[in-house]
Amino acid sequence: MWHPEPVQLLSVTLYGQEGQQRTIAFQPGSLNILTGESQTGKSALLTIVEYCLGRDSMLVPVGPITDTVSWYAALLEFHDGGRAFVARPAPAQGKASTQRGMLEFGVSLEALEFDRLEVNIDSNALREQLGRRIGIEENLHEPPANSLRQPLEANLGHATLLCLQSQNEIANPMQLFHRQGERGMDQALRDTIPYFLGAVPREQALKRARLRDARRDLQRAESALRSAEATAETIDVELRALLAEAHAVGLTEIADIADRSELIATLHAARFAAPPRAAELADFEQQERRIGLEREREELRRDLRALMADRSLLLEQQQRQSSYVDALTQQTGRLTSLNLLGGTPAHDDEESVDGDASEHNAGACPACGQTMTEPTPTASELRTSLTRLQDQLTGIRAARPAQRAALQRLDESAGGLRERLRATEAALESLLAAEISTAPFSGSARDFTRGRIDAVLSRVQTADDLELRRLRLARTTAAAVVAALEAELDDGDEREQLTSRLLVVSRDMTAYADRLTLEHRGPNVRIDLARLTVVTDTETGPAPLFRIGSAANWIGYHLISHLALHRYFVRQARPVPRFLMLDQPTQAYYPSEVTQRTGVAANDADREAVRRMFKLIHDVVAELGPHLQIIVCDHANLPEEWFQASVVDNWRDGRKLIPADWLH
Secondary structure: OOOOOEEEEEEEEEEOOOOOOOEEOOOOOEEEEEEEOOOOOOOOHHHHHHOOOOEOOOOOOHHHHHEEEEEEEEEEOOOOOOEEEEEEEEOOOOHHHHHEEEEEEEOOOOOOOOOHHHOOOEEEHHHHHHHOOOOOOOOOOOOOOOOOOEEOOOOOHHHHOOOOHHHHHHHHOOOOOOOOOOOOOOHHHHHHHHHHHHHOOOOHHHHHHHHHHHHHHHHHHHHHHHHHHHHHHHHHHHHHHHHHHHHOOOOOOOOOOOOOHHHHHHHHHHHHHOOOOOOOOOHHHHHHHHHHHHHHHHHHHHHHHHHHHHHHHHHHHHHHHHHHHHHHHHHHHHHHHHHOOOHHHHHHHHHOOOOHHHHHOOOOOOOOOOOOOOOOOOOOHHHHHHHHHHHHHHHHHHHHHHHHHHHHHHHHHHHHHHHHHHHHHHHHHHHHHHHHHHHHOOOOOHHHHHHHHHHHHHHHHHHOHHHHHHHHHHHHHHHHHHHHHHHHHOOOHHHHHOOOOOOHHHHHHHHHHHHHHHOOOOOOEEEEEEOOEEEEEOEEEEEEHHHHHHHHHHHHHHHHHHHHHHHHHHHHHOOOOOEEEOOOOOOOHOOOOOHHHHHOOOOHHHHHHHHHHHHHHHHHHHHHHHOOOOOOEEOOOOHHHHHHHEEEEEEEEOOOOOOOOHHH
C-alpha cells in the first residue's frame, strides 16, 4: 500500500534588497531538471534549500547572491495537502550564520510578499516543528557504555543529509553522504540512519527514552543515599559541637550529652531558649566559656598525645619482641635436632667407671689434647638450653593476646578523644565566627547559633536509620527498573534489524548498478554503514568505493545508493523528506566549456552514459510517483521527449538565478 509523501518542495524564492522576488518553481512527485551553463547559480539552490530547512550557516559563494538577496524562502507541501512557508533572513554583514527564521503553516499558502516577512522562530524550533510534521517521532541513540559521546536524537537536520548531494560530494570517492567530511557528522550519520531505516522501532525508542530517565532517577537516588550516609557519619560530631557552642553562648546549661536522641531534644529546646537573664550574657562570661572550651581542647590534645605515646611504646615493644622471637625461633630450631640423639642416662655408669678420664677429656681439645677455656657443652646442657628457650617463647606468645587487647583499647580511646576534640574545635570555630560576625550587634551571637542549629537539625532526618533504609530501598528499586529496561533493549536484535534493511537496499543498488553498467560491480552492491561508503562484493573480495577508479564510477555508485535509499524510505513510509537534490551528476561527461554550454556530451559513449543515468532517475521517479521528487541541477540538456518534459528551467543565454536587473 502506497503512503502519501511527508513533504516535497514546491518553490524557492529569493527576496532582493528592495523587495523584488525571484521564484523557481518545482513539480511535486516528478523529476525536475534545471539545466544551464556554468556560473549561473544552479549549485547555490542546494545550499539555499538546506538553509531554509534549518541549517544555521549560509554558505553560498560570495558574489551576486550575497550582494543582492536579503531573504531566502522555500514553499513546502505535506502529505495531507497542507503547506509550510519557511523564510530565513540573510546573515548579517560579516557573518556566515544566523538562527533567525520565519515559519507559517496553511492549506493554500503561496510565497509571501516581502513586507510580510518577519522573524518568528529560531532554527532549532524550525527543525523540530517541521520534523514533527513529517513524522519524526521521539527517538534517542544511546552511545556505548563509557563513551564520551552524548545521546543523539535524530531530527530534520539529520534527515536532510540523506536528501542532498552537492557537486563536490557526488563525485567524491571518500564520502557518500552530504557533509560527511565535517567534524562529528560521520558519527551522527551512523547513529541516525538506523532510525530513518526503521531499524529502531517506536516502542524501542520510547523504551530508550524511559531507560534514560530511569538512569537519571538511579543517579539521583545514589547521590541522595551517598549524601545521607556521609551525613550519618559526621552528624554526631556536628551535634556535639553545636551543643558546646549553644552552651558557650548561654542557650543551654548542659555542656555534653552522649545519647543522640537526648542531644537532639536539647538542641531543639535551645532554639527557643530565653537568655539566662534579661540582660545579654556579659562579654567576660562568654569569654570565660570560650576559654573553657580552649582549655578542654588543650586537655584533650594532651590526653591524646599521651595515649598515642603509650600506643607507640606498645607497638615498639611488639616490634622488638617480634625480632627477639625470630632469633629464639631460629636458635630453637637448631637445638631441636638434639631430639634425634638418644637419652643421656645410659652414660652415667661409664662416667663413674672412668670418671677421671672423662672429666679430663671433657675439657680437652679432641684434636690437640690441650685444655679448652670454654669446654664444649654436653648434650644434657644443650637440652636444658632448648627447654629454657621454649619456655621463653611460650611466655612471649602467651602475652600477645593481652598486648593486642591493650592496643585495641588504646585505639578505641583515641577514637573517642578525637571525636570529642573535633566537636570542641568545631564549637570553638563557630563561637569565634559568631563573635567576629556579630560583635557590633547585641544578642546576635545566640541568633547566629540558633540559625546553625536549625540548619544542622534539618539534616538530621536524612541521617536517621529509617530514612537511610528508605533511600537504600529507593536506590534498589531504581536499579531494578534500569536492569529490566536494559534487558528488554537487545542491541543484537537492533543490529539484525539494521542488517535486514540494508540487504533490501542492497538488492536495488545491485540492480541499478547493472542498468548503469558500472565497473567492478559484483553480484552484491551494498552500503557499509560502519565506514559510510559503498562496497561491491567481487570475486576477488570486497571493493570499497575509494578503491574503485574513475569519476564516472564514483558518481554512479553515489547515485544508485541514494536512489535505493529513497525507494526504501518511500515504500516503508519513513520520516524522510520525499525529495532528492542532485548537483551536477554528469560532470564527468562534460569536461569542456563547449559541452557545458550546449548540454550535449562530445562523443556517443558519453551521451549514452548520460542518457542511462537520467533514464534510471526518471524511471525510479515514475515507479514511486507521486511519492518521490528528484531535483537535478546539471549541464545536460538531452533531446529526448521524456527529458525535455522534466526540464523546469534552462539557464542559458544570460538567464541566471539572480536576474540581471538586480545587479544595477
